[in-house]
Amino acid sequence: MATGKGKAKQVKGKLQETVGKVTGDKGTQAKGRGEQVAGKAEEMTEEARRHGKR
Template sequence: MGKAKAKAKQLKGTMQETAGRVTGDPKREARGHAEKLAGKAQEAASKVKKLGK
């Protein structure tokens, strides 16, 4: 997965996390946080993959 898709996933997670916090929905907030972290992991993997080339 490319860096742009990873950044998009981070943004989506941040938005979902914020929406959960604003609406008082802890499950939505947790899902957003998890998605944001997954995006960060994908971005890191993309960087490692790029260094290996």
């Protein structure tokens, strides 16, 4: 199950990446991809914590 903050970062990053593609701004695209990776990492960390507490 996705965490709220991690999933929100992924969505924000995808939006930012898309804006970068549309405007041709490679920097914005890269920031968006980075935000997606950070969101996925946060999501995975939270998932690992949940499994560790069982």
